Amino acid sequence: MIRVSSLRLAMHFLLFDWNNNVIDIKEQYALDPIITDELAVSARIKHPALKGENKIMSSDFLVSFNNPRNQISIQAKQSCDLNDKRVVEKLEIERRYWDRKNIPWKIITEKQIPKTLTENVRWLQSALCTETKNP
Numbered sequence: 324m325i326r327v328s329s330l331r332l333a334m335h336f337l338l339f340d341w342n343n344n345v346i347d348i349k350e351q352y353a354l355d356p357i358i359t360d361e362l363a364v365s366a367r368i369k370h371p372a373l374k375g376e377n378k379i380m381s382s383d384f385l386v387s388f389n390n391p392r393n394q395i396s397i398q399a400k401q402s403c404d405l406n407d408k409r410v411v412e413k414l415e416i417e418r419r420y421w422d423r424k425n426i427p428w429k430i431i432t433e434k435q436i437p438k439t440l441t442e443n444v445r446w447l448q449s450a451l452c453t454e455t456k457n458p
Contacts, residue, residue, distance in 0.1 A: 339386050339397075347387040352396070354380045354420050362419045368412045382417060382428070395429060396421045402432040 339345050359380045363370035371378045384397040398417060404410050414430065421428035 339384065344388045345386055346389055349385040349387075351381045351383065352385040354382065354417065356380070358423065359416055359420055362416050362423070366415060366419065368416055370416070371413055380413070380417060380420075382421070385426075395427045398428070398430050400430055400432055402434055405430070405432070 339348050356377055356379050360370050360377055371380060382396045383399045385394060386397060387394050396417075398414060400410070400414075418428050
């Protein structure tokens with residue numbers, strides 16, 4: 324069974340993948356840990372850590388468009404996760420990271436994806452996979 328977060332990420336990926344203006348999609352794009360630590364300290368936010376060691380933060384997607392200077396960083400979240408103070412703190416570190424790089428950063432939730440579009444993309448993707456398997 325596919326986890327909800329995996330399905331959410333897959334749907335966002337498919338929507339970018341079907342956009343003719345998109346030329347590259349990097350998934351789970353790692354953020355420079357030196358910069359994220361510096362930003363966390365300056366914002367007085369505890370950096371994500373595991374057993375006392377800072378974790379490397381990532382953005383779900385770094386999307387590049389036809390114009391090489393045109394990129395956007397995307398973090399996909401369930402809308403209910405945005406009520407969690409700790410999630411919001413980590414998002415603030417990420418927002419500051421991309422602001423420093425002068426790259427637009429957006430949070431996308433399930434509310435930004437039209438249901439009909441989601442269903443159509445799923446249907447087309449499954450049809451293409453079937454066609455590829457059965458030449």
